[in-house]
Amino acid sequence: MSQSMQTRSHGPITRFLSIAKNFTQEQTPSADEPVAGSGSTKNKRKREAGHEDGAQKRRRLDNTPKDDGNKDKPEPSGMPPVWAEKRAAIADALPYFRAHQSGLHSNKKVAKGFLIGAKVEIRDRFESEVIITSPGGGHVEDKSTRQMVREKDQEDNFRIQAFSAIMKKPRRSLVVIADSGNPLFPVKPPHEYNVLDHFQVTDIWSEKVHGHGGKLVKIYRIRLEKVNLKSRSWWTPKDANEESIGEVEVGHHVCALAYCLACRNPSKVIYKQGWTCLHKDCKQFFCFPRNKDSTDLNPAELEYNEDFLKERTPFLGDNLCPLVPPLPQITDKTFGSEKEFKAGIVCPRCGCCIRRMKWVGWFCENPLCEFSYRIPLKKFHTIDFTDGNGSKSNKDSFDKCVKRMPQVTTSNHIFTTYFLPDEKKGFLGTITVIRPREGVFTRSGGINDLYTRFQDQDLGLERRGARAAGSRIEELTSHFSANYGAPYKFGVVVKTTMGLPGAQPPIVETLLRLTWAGEASVAASTKFIKDENLKVDDDAIPDEFEKFNELLALGYFEGSKISAHDDGEKELGPTVATLSLGSASLMKFSAKKGVNVGAKGKFVLSLVLKHGDMLVMHGAGIQKFYLHEVSNLGKHRFAMTCRHIRPESIADKAQRERAKIDGQLSKEWASINYNGHSDRFESKTGDAVECPTTTTDSTTAQVQQSIPTDDQTKSGDIETRASSSTPEP
Structure with a gap:
C-alpha cells in the first residue's frame, strides 16, 4: 500500500466533492440578444475590425461541418423524447436548457441542462447509463489551426459550482442533451440535437492531461449517471443485450475509497493503474507509483477502474421536471403576447422542438408532422397601455451635439x-x-x-433567420x-x-x-x-x-x-x-x-x-x-x-x-x-372621401384571419396543418 493513502470500503452513496469557492453566476446569451452591435464595446470593435469575439468563435465552431463518423453506427433501440435540428429550437422550447451558446444552462447556480457536444476529451465515455466528460470551458483558440486547445490549467468556474450544487443535494438532477456530432454517440443519432434523460452527478474530480504542445494541464472531470436505471436507454444499439451495453444494478459494484495522508481528503480508486490523490491543490495530486522501469506514468495511458464505471448510485429524488414541457395556456391574466408565448414548445406528437416562427402560432418543424398550435391573442385596447407604456421611467433625451x-x-x-x-x-x-x-x-x-x-x-x-440562416445554429x-x-x-x-x-x-x-x-x-x-x-x-x-x-x-x-x-x-x-x-x-x-x-x-x-x-x-x-x-x-x-x-x-x-x-x-x-x-x-381635389373597405386582389385571401371568439381566447387550439392546396398563414 502506498504510504500516502489509507483505504476503506465505500458504499455506493458516498461521494467525493472538491468544492470551489466564490464562483460567479452563469450568463447565458439568448435568442433575443442583439443581432448587430451586441456585447461589449471591445467586442464591437473586434467585429468592425474583422476579428471574431468569443460568441462568434463559438457559433463558427458549432456550425463547422462535422466528420460524420456516426452514420455507420447501429440503429438506436428507441427514439429521443425530445429533439431538434436547430440549436436555437432546444433553447427556445426547453425550460431546462435556455442556453443558445453555452453548453450548460443553470438557474440560481444549479445545473439544469447540459449539452455534450462534438468536442471530446481523452477518456470521455458515452454509455447507456454513464457519461464521463469535461464540464466545459478552459480552451483557447490556436491561431494557426483555429482549433480550440488547452494551454493552461482549467480554472474553478461557474460550471463546477453548478454541477457541485447537484451533488450537494442527492435529490437534484439535470437533463442531458447530445449533439449528433459527438463521436462517442453509441448509435446513429436520429437528429442533430437529442434529449437523453435525467442524470445525477456522482463524481467531480481533477486530473492531468496533455494540453497544447504536450504540456501537462489540470482539468476537471464529471461523472453523470442516469437516474432511471429500470428502463433501457433509447440510445442503446437495437437488439443489444444487457451486458454489452453496460446495464448494471445498484450494489453490484462498489468503487473503493482512500484517504490521502498528505491532504487528508478522500479520493476514489478511479483508474486501473492504482490510487492517486485527485485534489489538485495537494502536493501528492496525481502522483502514481512509478512503472517497473522507474518512469513516470503517462496520463494518456490511464484507464478507468471497472468498479468505477459500473458502480450505480440510487437516486433519492422524486420531483423530476418533465422532459416534454406542457403547452402554454391563456389565463385570465394573460393576453397571449407575453414572453412565455414567444418561447418555443415541444410537439406532443413527434417530440420536435418548435420555435414560435409565426405570429398566429406554432407549426411543427418536422416536415413529416402536421401538428400546429394556435393561441388567438386577446384584443388589446388603448387602456391596456396606461401602466405599461414605459413613459414614466423613459423620457426623450438628447446629447448637446443634437x-x-x-x-x-x-x-x-x-x-x-x-x-x-x-x-x-x-x-x-x-x-x-x-x-x-x-x-x-x-x-x-x-x-x-x-x-x-x-x-x-x-x-x-x-x-426570420437573423444569424446563420438555414444552418443548424440559425x-x-x-x-x-x-x-x-x-x-x-x-x-x-x-x-x-x-x-x-x-x-x-x-x-x-x-x-x-x-x-x-x-x-x-x-x-x-x-x-x-x-x-x-x-x-x-x-x-x-x-x-x-x-x-x-x-x-x-x-x-x-x-x-x-x-x-x-x-x-x-x-x-x-x-x-x-x-x-x-x-x-x-x-x-x-x-x-x-x-x-x-x-x-x-x-x-x-x-x-x-x-x-x-x-x-x-x-x-x-x-x-x-x-x-x-x-x-x-x-x-x-x-x-x-x-x-x-x-x-x-x-x-x-x-x-x-x-x-x-x-x-x-x-x-x-x-x-x-x-x-x-x-x-x-x-x-x-381635397374633398373628404371614405376609404375602400375591401380589396379586389385575390392575394389578400392568403393573409386574412377571422376574429377569434371569446371561447377561443381561453386556450390554444390544436389542429393539423392545412393541405398543400390551402394557403397557410
Missing part, C-alpha cells in the same frame, strides 16, 4: 424635429416625431380603430415581420413580399398616413434649415420627398426588440417613416464607430414612441453615420415602416420589374391622400 427645434403644433398633431450632427459642426439629417392629439385617436376610423383593425387581420408576420429575429409593396431586405423578407395592389385596407391607409408624415417632415426640415440658417452640406437633407412604395410591418411581443442597425441599403431613398401602434417603445440613436460626434459610447438621441406616434428619419447620412435600435416597452406592438425603394438600383431584372408593379397602389386607392392637418382622407 439640435432640437421648437415644437410646431397644428390642430391635430405636434411636430418635434431633431437635427443630427455631422463631423464638421454641421448637420446631416433630421429625426421628426409627430404626436397626434386626442381627436386623432378617438374619432371613427382614427388611430385606435386602426390598431383594432390590425389586430383583426393576419398580416403574415413571421420571425437564430431568429426577436420580432415578427412581413413586407408589402416593393421588395425590401433582399434575401430575408422578399420571399413573402405582398404587392400593394392586393394589400389589406389598414396597410394602405397606414402607407398614406406615413406618406403625409414624410412630406410634412421634409417640408418642416427644409423650413428650419432656411429660417435658422443651419449648416448643411448640399443634398445631405433633400428638400424634395420621394414617395413611399414599400411598407414593412413589424410585430412585437413582450421583450421583443431590434438591435442596433442602419437602413442604409443602396436601393433606399433618403426618407424612412414609421407608425407605432400599441405598447410604447424606446428608440435610440448612436454614432457608428469612428464617427466623431457626441459623447463617446453614449446614445445621442433617445425617444419614447407611444401609441399613435409617427417618426420620420430624413437624410441618407443618418444611415451612413448612425445606428438605431428599438426596444418594446410593453406586451403588444405594431410598427409600420415605409421607405422608397428605387427600382432602377435593383440589379436583378425580375426583382426590378416586380418592384415597379408591387409598389403601385390599386386604382381605388391611387386617387386618395391622407391629410394630417385635417386628419381625414381626401380625393385629389
Whole structure:
C-alpha cells in the first residue's frame, strides 16, 4: 500500500466533492440578444475590425461541418423524447436548457441542462447509463489551426459550482442533451440535437492531461449517471443485450475509497493503474507509483477502474421536471403576447422542438408532422397601455451635439424635429416625431380603430433567420415581420413580399398616413434649415420627398426588440417613416464607430414612441453615420415602416420589374391622400372621401384571419396543418 493513502470500503452513496469557492453566476446569451452591435464595446470593435469575439468563435465552431463518423453506427433501440435540428429550437422550447451558446444552462447556480457536444476529451465515455466528460470551458483558440486547445490549467468556474450544487443535494438532477456530432454517440443519432434523460452527478474530480504542445494541464472531470436505471436507454444499439451495453444494478459494484495522508481528503480508486490523490491543490495530486522501469506514468495511458464505471448510485429524488414541457395556456391574466408565448414548445406528437416562427402560432418543424398550435391573442385596447407604456421611467433625451427645434403644433398633431450632427459642426439629417392629439385617436376610423383593425387581420408576420440562416445554429429575429409593396431586405423578407395592389385596407391607409408624415417632415426640415440658417452640406437633407412604395410591418411581443442597425441599403431613398401602434417603445440613436460626434459610447438621441406616434428619419447620412435600435416597452406592438425603394438600383431584372408593379397602389386607392392637418382622407381635389373597405386582389385571401371568439381566447387550439392546396398563414 502506498504510504500516502489509507483505504476503506465505500458504499455506493458516498461521494467525493472538491468544492470551489466564490464562483460567479452563469450568463447565458439568448435568442433575443442583439443581432448587430451586441456585447461589449471591445467586442464591437473586434467585429468592425474583422476579428471574431468569443460568441462568434463559438457559433463558427458549432456550425463547422462535422466528420460524420456516426452514420455507420447501429440503429438506436428507441427514439429521443425530445429533439431538434436547430440549436436555437432546444433553447427556445426547453425550460431546462435556455442556453443558445453555452453548453450548460443553470438557474440560481444549479445545473439544469447540459449539452455534450462534438468536442471530446481523452477518456470521455458515452454509455447507456454513464457519461464521463469535461464540464466545459478552459480552451483557447490556436491561431494557426483555429482549433480550440488547452494551454493552461482549467480554472474553478461557474460550471463546477453548478454541477457541485447537484451533488450537494442527492435529490437534484439535470437533463442531458447530445449533439449528433459527438463521436462517442453509441448509435446513429436520429437528429442533430437529442434529449437523453435525467442524470445525477456522482463524481467531480481533477486530473492531468496533455494540453497544447504536450504540456501537462489540470482539468476537471464529471461523472453523470442516469437516474432511471429500470428502463433501457433509447440510445442503446437495437437488439443489444444487457451486458454489452453496460446495464448494471445498484450494489453490484462498489468503487473503493482512500484517504490521502498528505491532504487528508478522500479520493476514489478511479483508474486501473492504482490510487492517486485527485485534489489538485495537494502536493501528492496525481502522483502514481512509478512503472517497473522507474518512469513516470503517462496520463494518456490511464484507464478507468471497472468498479468505477459500473458502480450505480440510487437516486433519492422524486420531483423530476418533465422532459416534454406542457403547452402554454391563456389565463385570465394573460393576453397571449407575453414572453412565455414567444418561447418555443415541444410537439406532443413527434417530440420536435418548435420555435414560435409565426405570429398566429406554432407549426411543427418536422416536415413529416402536421401538428400546429394556435393561441388567438386577446384584443388589446388603448387602456391596456396606461401602466405599461414605459413613459414614466423613459423620457426623450438628447446629447448637446443634437439640435432640437421648437415644437410646431397644428390642430391635430405636434411636430418635434431633431437635427443630427455631422463631423464638421454641421448637420446631416433630421429625426421628426409627430404626436397626434386626442381627436386623432378617438374619432371613427382614427388611430385606435386602426390598431383594432390590425389586430383583426393576419398580416403574415413571421420571425426570420437573423444569424446563420438555414444552418443548424440559425437564430431568429426577436420580432415578427412581413413586407408589402416593393421588395425590401433582399434575401430575408422578399420571399413573402405582398404587392400593394392586393394589400389589406389598414396597410394602405397606414402607407398614406406615413406618406403625409414624410412630406410634412421634409417640408418642416427644409423650413428650419432656411429660417435658422443651419449648416448643411448640399443634398445631405433633400428638400424634395420621394414617395413611399414599400411598407414593412413589424410585430412585437413582450421583450421583443431590434438591435442596433442602419437602413442604409443602396436601393433606399433618403426618407424612412414609421407608425407605432400599441405598447410604447424606446428608440435610440448612436454614432457608428469612428464617427466623431457626441459623447463617446453614449446614445445621442433617445425617444419614447407611444401609441399613435409617427417618426420620420430624413437624410441618407443618418444611415451612413448612425445606428438605431428599438426596444418594446410593453406586451403588444405594431410598427409600420415605409421607405422608397428605387427600382432602377435593383440589379436583378425580375426583382426590378416586380418592384415597379408591387409598389403601385390599386386604382381605388391611387386617387386618395391622407391629410394630417385635417386628419381625414381626401380625393385629389381635397374633398373628404371614405376609404375602400375591401380589396379586389385575390392575394389578400392568403393573409386574412377571422376574429377569434371569446371561447377561443381561453386556450390554444390544436389542429393539423392545412393541405398543400390551402394557403397557410
